[in-house]
Amino acid sequence: MSNYVIQADQQLLDALRAHYQDALSDRLPAGALFAVKRPDVVITAYRSGKVLFQGKAAEQEAGKWMVKRGADPGKRQERETASPPLEHRLEKLSAIGSDEVGTGDYFGPIVVAAAYVERSHIAKIAALGVKDSKQLNDEAIKRIAPAIMETVPHAVTVLDNPQYNRWQRSGMPQTKMKALLHNRTLVKLVDAIAPIEPEAIIIDEFLKRDSYFRYLSDEDHIVRERVHCLPKAESAHVSVASASIIARYVFLDEMERLSRAIGLSLPKGAGAMADEAAARIIRERGEEMLETCAKLHFANTKKALAIAKRR
Template sequence: MNNKSVTLKASEETRSTIKKNYIQYASPFKGEYIIFKALKNGLIITAYENKKGEFFKIIFSGNHALEEALKYDVNATYNIPKKVVVEKWLDEGPQIGSDEVGVGDLLLPMIVVSAYVSKEDVIELKRLGIHDSKKMSDETILKIGPLLCQKFAFSKLTLPNAKMSDEVLKGENLNTLKAKMHNRALLNLKKKFPIVKNIYIDQFVSENTYYKYLKNEKEILSDLVFKTKGESSFPSIALA
C-alpha cells in the first residue's frame, strides 16, 4: 500500500462533491474533528471540520491518493513528511536534461524529450513525487503528465515506428537515430535558455561513440554530462 498522502484545502462546495462521490464507501470513524471518512480499494479519504471558517481539510492517503486528489485540485501534490529527508539529486540547480522511450519496442515510436528545470522547479518536482518514472505507477504518470506539460518547458521529438523501420532497413543504427534526436531536443531548449550551463543526458552509449554518431550533423551540442540511470541523479532527466 502506498503510504504517501495528499492534503487539500477544500471549499464547502468541493467538500460536498467529494462526500457525494465517495458516500458509497463511507466508513465509521473516530476523531474529534473528523466529519467524513471513506475507504475505497486501499484509498482513504478523511475530511476534517472547518475550524477557522475558511477551508475544509481533506486528506487522501493510500492507493492512488494523488490521482484521486487531482480530480478536485489540479495543483494537488504529495505531502512531504517533515521528518523524512527527501532524496537529493546530484545537481539541483538550473539545468537541461533528456531521456527517451520506445527504443526496442516494435509497436511504439521512439520519443526523446528534453526538459528545463530551474532551482525553484526542483522543489515542485519533489512535491509531485517525481524522482524516477520507472518507480511511478502508470496511473500517476497519466494523471500528472498534463500538469507537467503545463508547468515545465520541454522539447519533444517523435520518430514514428514506420519511419524508424525504414531507417533501420536502410542500414541506420538505432543508437544513431537516438543520438540525433537527443542532440536536436537538447539544442531546442538550449536556444531557449542559453545561459544554462549544465546539460545532462541519460547515457545509452559512451561519450565518444555518441559524438561519432553526430559527426554529419550541422549543429552539435557539446559539453554534455553523460550519466547512466540519469533519472535518479538529475531532476531534468527525471522530468523528461
C-alpha cells in the same frame, strides 16, 4: 581524448593562470575559476583546486606542472573518461535532462523528451512525486506529466514507425537513432530557452560521451557545451526524471492514437502479446500494415508471420 587531473594549491593555480594568460576563455563551466582553450589542450581549474587537462596534449601539459611541483606524474595524475567534474552537486544545478522511451517496444515510436528545470523549480517538481517513468504506472504518468509540462520548458521529438523502419533498413543502428533524436531535441530546447544557458545538460546514458558525439558528426547543429552522459541519470537530477515522464506520456498518447488507427489495442513491450497482436493485424489488415505501427526488424515480426500462417 585524454583527460588528466592534478590537485593544485593557490600558488600553482596563480602560476597556471599567468602562464596561460593569452588563451584564457570567457566561458566557464560551473564551479570553475578559469579555463584555457588551445588547439591541442583545454584546461579547466576548479575552486576545489582540481585542474582538468583535456585533449591531445593533455598528458604533456599536465606532466609539466606535476614535475614543477616535484610530484611523481604516475602517482599524481588521475585518468578520467567521464565529463569534467561538476563542483556543485548536480541535483542543485539549473539543468536540462534528456531521456527516451519506446526503444524496447515492438509497437509504437521512439520518443525523446528534454526538460529544463532551474534551481527555483527543483523542489516544486520533486514535490510532484517525480521519479523515473519506469517506476510509475500509466495512471501516475498521465497525472504527473501535465503538471510538469505546465511548469518547465520542454521539447519532444517523435520518431514514428515508418521513419524508424527506413532508418533501420539503411543500416542505422538504434544507438545512432537515439543520439540523433536526443541532439535534435536538445537543439530545440536550448533554442527555446535562449538566452538562458543551463549549467548542465544531462543525458540518461545509452552511449559513452565520445561515442555519442561521433554519431552526430554529420549533424548541422550539435549541442556540445556542458553535456554529460550519466548512467541512471534520473537519480542525478530531477530534470532527467521529468524528461522520462514527459517522454512516456507522449509515448502513451501515440500508442492510443495508433491503436485507434489500427482498430486494435496495441500492447506495450515485445513479448507474446505483441506477437499475437501482430499476427492479428497481418490476418485482418495485411503484413504491410505493420510498417505503420511496428519496428519490423524485431523478432516479433517473424513470430507473428508464423502464427498468422497457422491460423
